[in-house]
Amino acid sequence: MALQGSQKLPFWADAVLLPFLNLLAAFAVSGLVILLLGEDPLEALSIMFEGAFGYDEAIGYTFYYATNFIFTGLAVAVAFHAGQFNIGGEGQAMIGGVGLTLAVFAFGTTAPLLAVLLAVAGAAVFGAVWAYVPAYLQAKRGSHIVITTIMFNFIASAVLAYLLVGPLQRPGGQMPESADFPDGVRLTHLHEILNTVGIGFEESPMNVSLLIALICAFGVWFLLYRTRFGYELRVSGANQNTAAFAGINVPRMTIYAMMLSGALAGMMGLNELLGEQLRLLGNFTLGYGFVGIAVAFMGRNHPVGIVLAAVLFGALYQGGAELAFEMPAISRDLIVLVQGLVILFAGAMEHMFRTPVERFFHMLSIKRAD
Amino acid sequence: MDWLIDSVLLVDSTFRVGAPLVLAALAGLVAERAGIVDIGLEGKMLAAAFAAAATAAITGSPWAGLIAGITASVLIALLHGFVSITQRGNQIVSGMALNIAVAGLAPTLANFWFSQGGQTPLLNDTERFTAITLPFAESLNSVPVLGHVYSDIISGHTVITYIAAFAVPFTAWMLYKTRFGLRLRAVGENPEAVDTAGISVQRLRYYAVMIGGVLCGLAGAALSTGLGAAFIRDMSAGKGYLALAAMIFGKWKPVPTLLACLLFAFVEALQGRLQGVDLPIVGEIPVQFTMMLPYVLTVIILAGFVGKIQAPKASGIPYGKGE
Numbered sequence: 001m002a003l004q005g006s007q008k009l010p011f012w013a014d015a016v017l018l019p020f021l022n023l024l025a026a027f028a029v030s031g032l033v034i035l036l037l038g039e040d041p042l043e044a045l046s047i048m049f050e051g052a053f054g055y056d057e058a059i060g061y062t063f064y065y066a067t068n069f070i071f072t073g074l075a076v077a078v079a080f081h082a083g084q085f086n087i088g089g090e091g092q093a094m095i096g097g098v099g100l101t102l103a104v105f106a107f108g109t110t111a112p113l114l115a116v117l118l119a120v121a122g123a124a125v126f127g128a129v130w131a132y133v134p135a136y137l138q139a140k141r142g143s144h145i146v147i148t149t150i151m152f153n154f155i156a157s158a159v160l161a162y163l164l165v166g167p168l169q170r171p172g173g174q175m176p177e178s179a180d181f182p183d184g185v186r187l188t189h190l191h192e193i194l195n196t197v198g199i200g201f202e203e204s205p206m207n208v209s210l211l212i213a214l215i216c217a218f219g220v221w222f223l224l225y226r227t228r229f230g231y232e233l234r235v236s237g238a239n240q241n242t243a244a245f246a247g248i249n250v251p252r253m254t255i256y257a258m259m260l261s262g263a264l265a266g267m268m269g270l271n272e273l274l275g276e277q278l279r280l281l282g283n284f285t286l287g288y289g290f291v292g293i294a295v296a297f298m299g300r301n302h303p304v305g306i307v308l309a310a311v312l313f314g315a316l317y318q319g320g321a322e323l324a325f326e327m328p329a330i331s332r333d334l335i336v337l338v339q340g341l342v343i344l345f346a347g348a349m350e351h352m353f354r355t356p357v358e359r360f361f362h363m364l365s366i367k368r369a370d
Numbered sequence: 371m372d373w374l375i376d377s378v379l380l381v382d383s384t385f386r387v388g389a390p391l392v393l394a395a396l397a398g399l400v401a402e403r404a405g406i407v408d409i410g411l412e413g414k415m416l417a418a419a420f421a422a423a424a425t426a427a428i429t430g431s432p433w434a435g436l437i438a439g440i441t442a443s444v445l446i447a448l449l450h451g452f453v454s455i456t457q458r459g460n461q462i463v464s465g466m467a468l469n470i471a472v473a474g475l476a477p478t479l480a481n482f483w484f485s486q487g488g489q490t491p492l493l494n495d496t497e498r499f500t501a502i503t504l505p506f507a508e509s510l511n512s513v514p515v516l517g518h519v520y521s522d523i524i525s526g527h528t529v530i531t532y533i534a535a536f537a538v539p540f541t542a543w544m545l546y547k548t549r550f551g552l553r554l555r556a557v558g559e560n561p562e563a564v565d566t567a568g569i570s571v572q573r574l575r576y577y578a579v580m581i582g583g584v585l586c587g588l589a590g591a592a593l594s595t596g597l598g599a600a601f602i603r604d605m606s607a608g609k610g611y612l613a614l615a616a617m618i619f620g621k622w623k624p625v626p627t628l629l630a631c632l633l634f635a636f637v638e639a640l641q642g643r644l645q646g647v648d649l650p651i652v653g654e655i656p657v658q659f660t661m662m663l664p665y666v667l668t669v670i671i672l673a674g675f676v677g678k679i680q681a682p683k684a685s686g687i688p689y690g691k692g693e
Binding site for chain 1: 409453454457458459460461462463464466467468469470471472473474475477478481482488608611614615618656658659661662665666668669672673674
């Protein structure tokens with residue numbers, strides 16, 4: 001280990017300052033685009049902020065979106081810690097949604113509570129199985145996981161489309177969607193719970209899956225940093241040769257990590273389908289699987305960071321919807337651009353800010369030593 | 371003669387669908403041979419498709435569109451180069467980020483300029499690249515078999531398809547017969563050696579991503595002003611990733627890559643023809659299953675036929691002096 005203590009950043013700079021600078025850069029470029037579209041970037045920012053946090057319903061929506069991003073962000077991070085880049089969150093979420101729906105229709109009318117529990121398990125298991133194939137191919141056959149997971153997104157989307165115009169389509173329906181879930185088979189909205197305990201909160205789609213997502217975040221943290229399994233997983237990701245030398249079965253670790261990742265991505269459907277839509281929809285994933293990449297990078301692949309980044313992206317979605325409504329020149333596509341820029345600055349252009357900040361802190365420490 | 375006409379049409383559409391795929395795959399090949407992984411082919415194609423269609427719609431000239439498309443694609447290639455060469459960032463993340471950013475930016479600008487829900491206006495035949503009829507194609511049409519091959523398969527494509535056909539031998543020549551190509555390949559295998567020889571690793575890699583940008587620009591323009599007649603949201607539809615898979619299947623060599631692209635294009639052309647057709651034994655295949663054919667094929671090929679393969683050694687690894 002080289003002694004680079006003087007170069008190392010204080011924790012807060014690494015965890016707060018750098019992500020903030022990355023975000024600022026992404027916002028600055030987006031601001032230029034907004035300017036190009038003939039709108040006032042500062043006004044746009046204030047509309048977005050107000051639209052995301054200004055009132056109960058907005059907050060509810062922000063956390064509703066954030067729930068999706070916690071699941072998909074955790075999914076990307078778990079794979080990343082094992083040295084794998086899972087771009088297949090989108091497909092895993094779709095197939096997870098299928099597993100959830102099958103459980104709901106199998107037990108929903110006879111035992112609603114059992115159906116909900118099995119739906120949670122079904123989403124996770126189906127997502128894990130969908131991730132297993134690319135993981136196996138990567139571990140045993142050396143197929144490029146980035147490409148196979150992308151292919152599996154396309155395949156999942158075709159499978160879902162087939163099911164929703166075929167076996168799972170609403171009887172007599174024309175839209176690509178399943179029949180409604182049986183009564184009572186759903187995750188309760190949080191505003192209902194809050195109202196029951198006497199806290200007034202406006203109606204919003206925020207539901208119990210937010211709590212499940214937070215439990216998952218804690219679980220991932222515990223697994224990664226407090227168990228032998230997590231340690232071995234991270235070692236495999238950091239250096240395959242070292243890991244193999246230490247007696248860790250790296251291919252098996254790759255497969256476990258990817259399946260865990262797929263399970264987390266698969267659970268995204270809990271929020272969308274079991275929390276709000278109460279039926280299986282074509283393309284219900286809406287790119288949330290890809291946003292997970294941005295969330296994971298923004299959150300430095302740490303569960304706490306991911307929860308915070310997920311809230312940020314939730315706000316971006318909810319605020320962005322308000323923005324598209326208030327400023328007609330701006331469409332929701334702009335939010336996709338902002339996400340891309342956040343991934344670019346937070347994930348790929350890290351050094352751009354890290355190096356100057358490190359120099360700055362290095363200078364400070366020299367001055368202090370004088 | 372029905373089957374003959376059918377297969378002629380199938381081969382014809384294979385070439386048509388294959389052209390953008392070939393150009394994009396060559397782009398990925400040149401970049402990766404120089405050590406830069408380019409998963410952003412998709413984004414560059416999409417940006418070029420938008421710039422080409424928008425410019426062609428405004429100026430009325432497909433050639434102006436083509437230049438705009440190439441320019442847009444090269445600019446993004448330079449950005450990817452800046453991130454992965456100068457900043458030494460994660461190349462896969464950069465490519466992915468650029469894909470997402472363009473998927474958002476292109477419809478935003480399209481909506482702002484044309485107010486058609488994120489599309490560009492429909493181009494008429496003078497504003498896009500239409501089929502070129504080669505000399506004697508009409509008169510040879512009556513000659514059996516050979517006439518069909520010449521007039522229906524070889525003749526009647528857009529100029530970009532012919533450029534794509536030309537680009538394969540040209541890329542092979544450049545990579546294997548020129549000094550530039552030798553250095554380019556060296557920089558993807560052993561950048562230290564190139565550096566020691568006093569040649570700039572960074573500059574060579576920038577050239578490589580720019581060549582990739584030009585090729586992706588052609589591919590994107592082919593989508594919106596050749597195959598199609600407007601820019602449509604997400605119109606690259608995974609072609610950039612398929613191209614990357616074809617490049618891996620082709621083991622980073624131009625001719626095998628071309629063959630892999632043609633295979634993918636053939637499957638895509640085939641799935642178009644299979645829709646709603648009653649096959650013996652299996653019956654009618656649901657359209658969703660024929661649609662997933664190219665993707666399933668990709669996975670099978672990557673898993674079974676290629677197996678463990680050797681990418682250029684320095685591919686994806688940022689190079690810094692003295693490390």
